[in-house]
Amino acid sequence: MKILLVGNGGREHALAWKLLQSPGVEVVFCAPGNGGTQTLAGCENLAVAVEDIAGLVAAAQDRSVDLVVVGPEVPLALGLADVCRAQGIPVFGPGRQGAQVEASKAWAKALMMEAGVPTAQAQIFREPGPAEAFVRRQGAPVVIKADGLAAGKGVTVARTVEEALGAIRGAFGGLFGQAGETVLVEEYLEGEEISLLALTDGRTIQPLLAVQDHKRIGEGDTGANTGGMGTYCPLPQVDDRLRQKITTQVLEPTLRALQERGIDYRGVLYAGLMITPGGQIKVIEFNCRFGDPETQVLMPLLATPLADLLLACAEQRLDRQPPLAWHPGAAACVILAAAGYPGAYQRGGPITGLAAAAAAGALVFHSGTQVQAGNLVTDGGRVLGVTGQGPDLRAAFQSAYQAVDLVHFAGKYYRRDIGHRVLG
Ligand code: AMP
Ligand code: GLY
Secondary structure (H helix, E strand, O other): EEEEEEEOOHHHHHHHHHOOOOOOOEEEEEEEEEEHHHOOOOEEEEEOOOHHHHHHHHHHHHHOEEEEEEEHHHHHOOOOHHHHHHOOOOOOOOOOOOOOOOOHHHHHHHHHHHHHOEEEOOOEEEOOHHHHHHHHHHOOEEEEEEEEOOOOEEEEEEOOHHHHHHHHHHHHHOOOOHHHHOOEEEOOOOHHHHEEEEEOOOOOEEEEEEEEOOOOOEEEEEHHHHHHHOOOOOOOOOOHHHHHHHHHHHHHHHHHHHHHHHOOEEEEEEEEEOOOOOOEEEEEEEEEEOOOOHHHHHHHHEEEOOHHHHHHHHHHHHHOOOOEEOOEEEEEEEEEEOOOOOOOOOOOOEOOOOOHHOOOOOOOOOOOOOOOOOOOEEEEEEEEEEEEOOOOOHHHHHHHHHHHHEEOOOOOOOOHHHHHHHHH
């Protein structure tokens, strides 16, 4: 089987690594890929950008691939999966309409209300005046969200009314371009945040293991939101009963609501959830793709061959697949970022120590790297994800942090407290 994998992050490196372990996979083309996919045996980078829909479809056709797997949300929101399907190319990822679960928070909120899915209360505004008046009446804490895709920067958890008003002015002032022309003012939810990703072929839905991601840049879950600074799995806080409850209260009704709208959704439905102190489940957001760095802990633990599974979703035969199998034990991923991230940061610094980290038993997935004149250098805000494994979470974290110390680049920043909620 030949596969075209779209994207250039740690998620794609982990997916490529896992796809290449599936029996029958000859080659994974990664467009555009990064230094990690470039140096992975069996993987070949293609210089096509994720927004270049025509270029990606041409690459899939030229290389006669059997499956296209789409990593990021942007090409999905641009309709890559629709074009592939129209050309008869099996594709893992929803079409443009389905991608609205992530690409429009107002659309997703309406879908959840329609489906009776528990979520934070929200009001939708298209002008600043009424939004500001609402926030003044409502008070803080309150959450302000730009409707559209804003590369993870469109959400402000405002502790004060002033901060909320600033976020509203920023969004309507064009800070996020079109993404901020509509703004949601949302109830602040307290609790523990988890990610539950599910695979679906549009008819059947199969949840993966629940993962916890630490989204804030600072230790103690403080500071700016990021794409994610570290993950771990499985979660002692989420037993089979809770996972089943999320499946019946969130995943299944959402899939039914999509079907009722005539949307053929094949790919990942990622539910970002808050488990409130009272044990209630509330959806914070949906994503239409694998999480990053959730994927870096899910792939090492998944025992089922990934290529078969994703092709079964693309071809609507997930119901005929055996139940998902998982390796025993736990996995933990610590992200190494460039100093300054999620703000401005430098690129191009040499990276060393990866062989030592691998020899110590860790998996290092590249988030933002490239090979320049034969040398691996930094090329993003999140640079590497170091995943450790072990019989339990404590051992997995120990392995990850040991390897983190072996990897070097100028300005290396990471959180030392990933997993603090379970490790104590
Ligand atoms: P989102 O892009 O919607 O996932 O929001 C980014 C982050 O903001 C989430 O991962 C949460 O940590 C936080 N957040 C979003 N919505 C809420 C909410 N209603 N209450 C509390 N925190 C939230
Ligand atoms: N790690 C959060 C995300 O992928 O959206």
